[in-house]
Amino acid sequence: MRFFSDNAATVHPAVLEALAAAQPTDAAYDGDAISGRLDAAFSDLFGRDVAALWIATGTAANSIALATLCPPHGGVICHHAAHIQNDECGAPEFYTHGAKLLLADGPGAKLDVAACAAVTDAIGGGVHWVQPHALSITNATEYGMSYAPDEVAALGEWAKAKGLGFHMDGARFANAIVHHGCTPAAMTWEAGVDVLSFGFVKNGGLSAEALIFFNPDLAKVARIRRKRGGHLLSKGRFMAAQLLAMLADDIWLANARAANAGTARLASAAGQRALYPVEANELFLRLTADEAAGLRVKGFDFYDWAAGEARLVVSWDQPEAEIAALADALALLP
Amino acid sequence: MRFFSDNAATVHPAVLEALAAAQPTDAAYDGDAISGRLDAAFSDLFGRDVAALWIATGTAANSIALATLCPPHGGVICHHAAHIQNDECGAPEFYTHGAKLLLADGPGAKLDVAACAAVTDAIGGGVHWVQPHALSITNATEYGMSYAPDEVAALGEWAKAKGLGFHMDGARFANAIVHHGCTPAAMTWEAGVDVLSFGFVKNGGLSAEALIFFNPDLAKVARIRRKRGGHLLSKGRFMAAQLLAMLADDIWLANARAANAGTARLASAAGQRALYPVEANELFLRLTADEAAGLRVKGFDFYDWAAGEARLVVSWDQPEAEIAALADALALLP
Amino acid sequence: MRFFSDNAATVHPAVLEALAAAQPTDAAYDGDAISGRLDAAFSDLFGRDVAALWIATGTAANSIALATLCPPHGGVICHHAAHIQNDECGAPEFYTHGAKLLLADGPGAKLDVAACAAVTDAIGGGVHWVQPHALSITNATEYGMSYAPDEVAALGEWAKAKGLGFHMDGARFANAIVHHGCTPAAMTWEAGVDVLSFGFVKNGGLSAEALIFFNPDLAKVARIRRKRGGHLLSKGRFMAAQLLAMLADDIWLANARAANAGTARLASAAGQRALYPVEANELFLRLTADEAAGLRVKGFDFYDWAAGEARLVVSWDQPEAEIAALADALALLP
Amino acid sequence: MRFFSDNAATVHPAVLEALAAAQPTDAAYDGDAISGRLDAAFSDLFGRDVAALWIATGTAANSIALATLCPPHGGVICHHAAHIQNDECGAPEFYTHGAKLLLADGPGAKLDVAACAAVTDAIGGGVHWVQPHALSITNATEYGMSYAPDEVAALGEWAKAKGLGFHMDGARFANAIVHHGCTPAAMTWEAGVDVLSFGFVKNGGLSAEALIFFNPDLAKVARIRRKRGGHLLSKGRFMAAQLLAMLADDIWLANARAANAGTARLASAAGQRALYPVEANELFLRLTADEAAGLRVKGFDFYDWAAGEARLVVSWDQPEAEIAALADALALLP
Structure with missing residues (x-):
């Protein structure tokens, strides 16, 4: 994912x-x-x-x-x-x-x-x-x-x-x-x-x-x-x-709406971890190395950004199930 | 054409x-x-x-x-x-x-x-x-x-x-x-x-x-x-x-063969009008303005080059019928 | 010189x-x-x-x-x-x-x-x-x-x-x-x-x-x-x-006058050898390799240009004696 | 000066x-x-x-x-x-x-x-x-x-x-x-x-x-x-x-020595006002606008740098008397 x-x-x-x-x-x-x-x-x-x-x-x-x-x-x-x-x-x-x-x-x-x-x-x-x-x-x-x-x-x-x-x-x-x-x-x-x-x-x-x-x-x-x-x-x-x-x-608007909505859902699940207001389709999170590793074990692919930070991007074609799964995983973080 | x-x-x-x-x-x-x-x-x-x-x-x-x-x-x-x-x-x-x-x-x-x-x-x-x-x-x-x-x-x-x-x-x-x-x-x-x-x-x-x-x-x-x-x-x-x-x-060879063959056919029809040896898919011809106009009336689209000269290019997808028609038209030139 | x-x-x-x-x-x-x-x-x-x-x-x-x-x-x-x-x-x-x-x-x-x-x-x-x-x-x-x-x-x-x-x-x-x-x-x-x-x-x-x-x-x-x-x-x-x-x-005019005048004097001595009209302070001459060598033996320093050609330039400060000597040498060429 | x-x-x-x-x-x-x-x-x-x-x-x-x-x-x-x-x-x-x-x-x-x-x-x-x-x-x-x-x-x-x-x-x-x-x-x-x-x-x-x-x-x-x-x-x-x-x-060393020495003398007079260690021929000072104006009234010409800062540069040919005068003026600052 x-x-x-x-x-x-x-x-x-x-x-x-x-x-x-x-x-x-x-x-x-x-x-x-x-x-x-x-x-x-x-x-x-x-x-x-x-x-x-x-x-x-x-x-x-x-x-x-x-x-x-x-x-x-x-x-x-x-x-x-x-x-x-x-x-x-x-x-x-x-x-x-x-x-x-x-x-x-x-x-x-x-x-x-x-x-x-x-x-x-x-x-x-x-x-x-x-x-x-x-x-x-x-x-x-x-x-x-x-x-x-x-x-x-x-x-x-x-x-x-x-x-x-x-x-x-x-x-x-x-x-x-x-x-x-x-x-x-x-x-x-x-x-x-x-x-x-x-x-x-x-x-x-x-x-x-x-x-x-x-x-x-x-x-x-x-x-x-x-x-x-x-x-x-x-x-x-x-x-x-x-x-x-x-x-x-x-189509350009529909695609962006889909990506933004998915990101908003992730942001909601991530709560206080967000580093910046989420106003598009990117989410920057505070995330320890262990937490990042845990998400990757679950199959989520994303970039580390700075130390203790990660970037998640939602694409226009991101499957609903992937977003739901990631939102669940983020919500489970301490 | x-x-x-x-x-x-x-x-x-x-x-x-x-x-x-x-x-x-x-x-x-x-x-x-x-x-x-x-x-x-x-x-x-x-x-x-x-x-x-x-x-x-x-x-x-x-x-x-x-x-x-x-x-x-x-x-x-x-x-x-x-x-x-x-x-x-x-x-x-x-x-x-x-x-x-x-x-x-x-x-x-x-x-x-x-x-x-x-x-x-x-x-x-x-x-x-x-x-x-x-x-x-x-x-x-x-x-x-x-x-x-x-x-x-x-x-x-x-x-x-x-x-x-x-x-x-x-x-x-x-x-x-x-x-x-x-x-x-x-x-x-x-x-x-x-x-x-x-x-x-x-x-x-x-x-x-x-x-x-x-x-x-x-x-x-x-x-x-x-x-x-x-x-x-x-x-x-x-x-x-x-x-x-x-x-x-x-495919790259087949396409080039088709284009070269079509050009050779045109060159053959054009005879002494060719300005250069025809060794690819371009044909440069001596062609008066009247002759060029005559060809265009018949539906052939091409570039004038210098005064009294024209360039004809055969594409990989050029229909056989177009090549035949142009060859015929070239052969009819005086 | x-x-x-x-x-x-x-x-x-x-x-x-x-x-x-x-x-x-x-x-x-x-x-x-x-x-x-x-x-x-x-x-x-x-x-x-x-x-x-x-x-x-x-x-x-x-x-x-x-x-x-x-x-x-x-x-x-x-x-x-x-x-x-x-x-x-x-x-x-x-x-x-x-x-x-x-x-x-x-x-x-x-x-x-x-x-x-x-x-x-x-x-x-x-x-x-x-x-x-x-x-x-x-x-x-x-x-x-x-x-x-x-x-x-x-x-x-x-x-x-x-x-x-x-x-x-x-x-x-x-x-x-x-x-x-x-x-x-x-x-x-x-x-x-x-x-x-x-x-x-x-x-x-x-x-x-x-x-x-x-x-x-x-x-x-x-x-x-x-x-x-x-x-x-x-x-x-x-x-x-x-x-x-x-x-x-x-001074800028006086210097240029001196250089032009010297060049004109050389051109006059060189006669038909000049390749171009002499309208400034440069003189381009037909000059065989032997002739060029002869001039150099006499102490004149200049550039060969193309084969059989030479360039002579007169500077604003060129001594009168040098110009006279070169004019004489050019006049002696066959 | x-x-x-x-x-x-x-x-x-x-x-x-x-x-x-x-x-x-x-x-x-x-x-x-x-x-x-x-x-x-x-x-x-x-x-x-x-x-x-x-x-x-x-x-x-x-x-x-x-x-x-x-x-x-x-x-x-x-x-x-x-x-x-x-x-x-x-x-x-x-x-x-x-x-x-x-x-x-x-x-x-x-x-x-x-x-x-x-x-x-x-x-x-x-x-x-x-x-x-x-x-x-x-x-x-x-x-x-x-x-x-x-x-x-x-x-x-x-x-x-x-x-x-x-x-x-x-x-x-x-x-x-x-x-x-x-x-x-x-x-x-x-x-x-x-x-x-x-x-x-x-x-x-x-x-x-x-x-x-x-x-x-x-x-x-x-x-x-x-x-x-x-x-x-x-x-x-x-x-x-x-x-x-x-x-x-x-000469290059003598000139630099003169400039550095003059600057050191100014630095000494300026005391705690120096913004950086003085290791060449430039002196950056804390200087209020009023103080700067006062120095200029005395005939010293220099650049304001940032707000409340000034730059003084000593040249290789700076007259001894100018340096002495400026040192005195700096020493008089509160």
């Missing part, structure tokens, strides 16, 4: 069906009819004109987004636990040609204005210091918390006042949306977000994420960067088809 | 079946069992230990290959019509951090030792000139010719003597292999090739090419570069499965 | 005197009073508001200029014999983060609109090709020719129509100005030039070139790039002082 | 004399006889064969050093207050093509093994995290402390065990040597340092620092990077001459 990550889950059947349906030859790259429907589909979803690019990974989406917002000699404010800082092998530095990540602090990998301002306040003027050009937050965060729209808006207002671009890493965007029950618009452009990495793969997709520009003009150079990064697949229709399949019938 | 490119053809049914079969959750990235079979499968094919990485595009494969062979301050010798020079939006410069492509000349986008030596002879020593570090050839070439193993070996010997790494862009490697009826080994490492971009997408794949290192040690940093380029998909098993499906039952 | 280059000549005494005069401590970097006079001094010279940055080498000046005009994914049109292509170890690619030099042809390393248009005409649209963003010419050229103001203006008009930035590598700008007897304004911004690398070191300076932005706004990021390239010296007053010393009393 | 920095002090007269003496034309770049003496001069100083490159700034020296030790996808451990992190506008990221600075903590900008190990212990394996490739320390530190040889050796041993390259930013190397009274060898290669940025400009030079490779093979690519960065001045003899002038008669 795998609770180690949502990034290797199965693919939603509708996605595989969409691949089969995309077979007929069409123009290459993103010149095909299916790719041609992306902008409209996401514009509908967000309630304004957006430019939407398919892209194979969240790492590439984040990095191209940041390269759009920040020059090589600039800096990007982010949490020190952010995926872009720790888990992408320096891809943001690669795509931005050496921009610096400026690290802020906050509980649960979540930032607020004070935390961001502490970073900018410490930076001198002139040409000697790398100057901040963008702010990047992750929603839901790397520790399973999620920003509410008004929290995003407070950061967006601050970023705008500082002249910074605003990026949201939404690898688990769906889980955040479901948790807050808000519109995608409220969570993004209405709150000042300029670019969104909209994750689908963890949530049932196969190999397509969406990179959303709320100012479609910004997408022009991003399309060049996508090609230059080797990310413009020749049979792009199979990428677009995945995204449209996930949007159809709100 | 589309003859404009093979890069948007359909996907071989076995590939789609392989995706469905890869559904069960396994470890993420390339830690899954299917990815774990790649090295052995390609080592079998090449008759020696190789490291094989799945990667989404030929552009990424080529660029990571070149970054492995050439430092930022080095140069890569290639034909001025090479895909890496003209069609990849500077991805080689991006992945190598600014290495320079050193352009050589030759008919049909094909290089020989004299052409390469003309480039190196013109380069001064010392730190002022960019020094060559690698040679890259395309087989089959961008103009549908293909190197025979002994031609590759002559270049390989020269490259080795000059201390240059040797890369082969094999976006249409299968077509070259089929044309010469040789082993993959004879065309590559036995001829001095260090790294091969082994194309599958034009030949029936969906979104997976293979990057083959004949010295497996070179793959170590390439795996890092793949991640850093945002190309390490989390559900990598679906990438590996495509490649294994194409190798199984020699 | 050294005729191999002007790049290792002595330093004009006024420059050394200016260094001594710059001793008193002032603010660091370019915050000192002497650096503060540069903009005004060059604005006077060019008859409009310019931003002027001191910088240690022509390579750095050229590279920062190009990085200002061209994004990493863009291209710069230049002659295939340009210094930026052959003699700077890829510094333009380094500072631009991988932009591509797009090579044009023309006699004597000189470009015209037709040569430039041949480059742009061969480039396809879309994201697959590197798109041109700038044009760079060298005046005087690497082969000792020089553009007249109207020739520059024709290129400037074309560049503007194409949306390209326009850079002039003026490592020997003074020699071109003196040859044409025109104003610095006529040769640059009045002809559409956006950025000028204004050379002083070959012409009597020690270690300071000037980078001139005719649109001062462009200098803002260039100042950041100068720092990021490690080119913002802490005792910058000694850099600015060199430039002001060279401008004072028109 | 300027105590704001040593980076804009006057140039030692011997350096100016050396410039005048270097006038006679010689080969360009670093092919001249004076540049040719550098390796031997620094090998003598360090008691082993070293490669020594002149370079215009400490920023360039540090960045090229780090690029030699760390690939684009690697990381460099340094203090969060290090000059390479805060004061070089991202030059290390530029020259390394995007390597990441991995920030460690310690009092007075000084690191020990525990602080460095805390950084490496937090880094996961595999390709997702940026892996450390080098350690960089500053000696004397940015807060005026200095490592003793055995402290450097402890770090060097740890770095070697971890497979990390070891760089020392010696912008104030002379001050550290003088403070500890040790040999340059003991402070560097005997303690495991691979590359040293050996500062001369703050200590009486004009525009030349030295980049010292204790493994001369490493210098080969560094020479290429120096050219590629636009740092290979054509009249390099004037760079080498500065360094040799500073080494002659141990």
Whole structure:
């Protein structure tokens, strides 16, 4: 019973069906009819004109987004636990040609204005210091918390006042949306977000994420960067088809609801052991080595995090029985 | 009837079946069992230990290959019509951090030792000139010719003597292999090739090419570069499965044979109009604007190349009837 | 008797005197009073508001200029014999983060609109090709020719129509100005030039070139790039002082006049052997190996260029006697 | 009376004399006889064969050093207050093509093994995290402390065990040597340092620092990077001459002794106000805004650092009377 990550889950059947349906030859790259429907589909979803690019990974989406917002000699404010800082092998530095990540602090990998301002306040003027050009937050965060729209808006207002671009890493965007029950618009452009990495793969997709520009003009150079990064697949229709399949019938929301609900059930069973509020599909627990070993004996697979801590992730396709079994096991812990 | 490119053809049914079969959750990235079979499968094919990485595009494969062979301050010798020079939006410069492509000349986008030596002879020593570090050839070439193993070996010997790494862009490697009826080994490492971009997408794949290192040690940093380029998909098993499906039952060879045979038939019908020897699945023709228009009226879709020239590409899945119809139409030209 | 280059000549005494005069401590970097006079001094010279940055080498000046005009994914049109292509170890690619030099042809390393248009005409649209963003010419050229103001203006008009930035590598700008007897304004911004690398070191300076932005706004990021390239010296007053010393009393013009005049005298003696019109301080000659050896026996030091060709360069400080001796020796050649 | 920095002090007269003496034309770049003496001069100083490159700034020296030790996808451990992190506008990221600075903590900008190990212990394996490739320390530190040889050796041993390259930013190397009274060898290669940025400009030079490779093979690519960065001045003899002038008669040591002694005198006067041990030529003090204003009224110029803190720097050429006056003023503070 795998609770180690949502990034290797199965693919939603509708996605595989969409691949089969995309077979007929069409123009290459993103010149095909299916790719041609992306902008409209996401514009509908967000309630304004957006430019939407398919892209194979969240790492590439984040990095191209940041390269759009920040020059090589600039800096990007982010949490020190952010995926872009720790888990992408320096891809943001690669795509931005050496921009610096400026690290802020906050509980649960979540930032607020004070935390961001502490970073900018410490930076001198002139040409000697790398100057901040963008702010990047992750929603839901790397520790399973999620920003509410008004929290995003407070950061967006601050970023705008500082002249910074605003990026949201939404690898688990769906889980955040479901948790807050808000519109995608409220969570993004209405709150000042300029670019969104909209994750689908963890949530049932196969190999397509969406990179959303709320100012479609910004997408022009991003399309060049996508090609230059080797990310413009020749049979792009199979990428677009995945995204449209996930949007159809709100599969993306249903999948996130399932994962969040399962996580909430585990959190409830875990009680005071939770290290952070559970606001998406990840649960971080205090867990001794013996307790962890005991759970593994029962067949539960998960990651140790720090000493005495563990991470449990519920996937969109997690069987009900596995969640129930784990909840029972957690409830039995002392 | 589309003859404009093979890069948007359909996907071989076995590939789609392989995706469905890869559904069960396994470890993420390339830690899954299917990815774990790649090295052995390609080592079998090449008759020696190789490291094989799945990667989404030929552009990424080529660029990571070149970054492995050439430092930022080095140069890569290639034909001025090479895909890496003209069609990849500077991805080689991006992945190598600014290495320079050193352009050589030759008919049909094909290089020989004299052409390469003309480039190196013109380069001064010392730190002022960019020094060559690698040679890259395309087989089959961008103009549908293909190197025979002994031609590759002559270049390989020269490259080795000059201390240059040797890369082969094999976006249409299968077509070259089929044309010469040789082993993959004879065309590559036995001829001095260090790294091969082994194309599958034009030949029936969906979104997976293979990057083959004949010295497996070179793959170590390439795996890092793949991640850093945002190309390490989390559900990598679906990438590996495509490649294994194409190798199984020699689908990759059967598909290339079909495409080459169709092209040969067209070449035969076109007679003296062919601009280059037809040694793969591309046919370049002298064709007036009126003649081109006439063919299009009959339903044939293809690219104009230069003034008075056209390119016809036969895909692996090209219906027999389309080939016959185009052959007839070509034969009717004056 | 050294005729191999002007790049290792002595330093004009006024420059050394200016260094001594710059001793008193002032603010660091370019915050000192002497650096503060540069903009005004060059604005006077060019008859409009310019931003002027001191910088240690022509390579750095050229590279920062190009990085200002061209994004990493863009291209710069230049002659295939340009210094930026052959003699700077890829510094333009380094500072631009991988932009591509797009090579044009023309006699004597000189470009015209037709040569430039041949480059742009061969480039396809879309994201697959590197798109041109700038044009760079060298005046005087690497082969000792020089553009007249109207020739520059024709290129400037074309560049503007194409949306390209326009850079002039003026490592020997003074020699071109003196040859044409025109104003610095006529040769640059009045002809559409956006950025000028204004050379002083070959012409009597020690270690300071000037980078001139005719649109001062462009200098803002260039100042950041100068720092990021490690080119913002802490005792910058000694850099600015060199430039002001060279401008004072028109030393820069006097030095170039001397060098040009000496070269003209040699050209006159060499007669039909000259390979290119002599329009600056370089003379390229047809010269057999025996003839070259004969000159060297007489004490003349110079570079062989290609087979049967030699390059002679006259420096600003070349003794009259040396020029006379070489002129005599050339006149004696059969 | 300027105590704001040593980076804009006057140039030692011997350096100016050396410039005048270097006038006679010689080969360009670093092919001249004076540049040719550098390796031997620094090998003598360090008691082993070293490669020594002149370079215009400490920023360039540090960045090229780090690029030699760390690939684009690697990381460099340094203090969060290090000059390479805060004061070089991202030059290390530029020259390394995007390597990441991995920030460690310690009092007075000084690191020990525990602080460095805390950084490496937090880094996961595999390709997702940026892996450390080098350690960089500053000696004397940015807060005026200095490592003793055995402290450097402890770090060097740890770095070697971890497979990390070891760089020392010696912008104030002379001050550290003088403070500890040790040999340059003991402070560097005997303690495991691979590359040293050996500062001369703050200590009486004009525009030349030295980049010292204790493994001369490493210098080969560094020479290429120096050219590629636009740092290979054509009249390099004037760079080498500065360094040799500073080494002659141990001027570099005498100057540092003077600066350190002046600082010690100020520290003694300041008593308990000193924030860090004074081990070079910088003094950081607790100082209220009123107290700072009072000192400025008396004619002392210095930087505020953080709230309630000030930095005083004594230069090599600081007049005795200024030091005495400031010492008196400090002693009068309550």
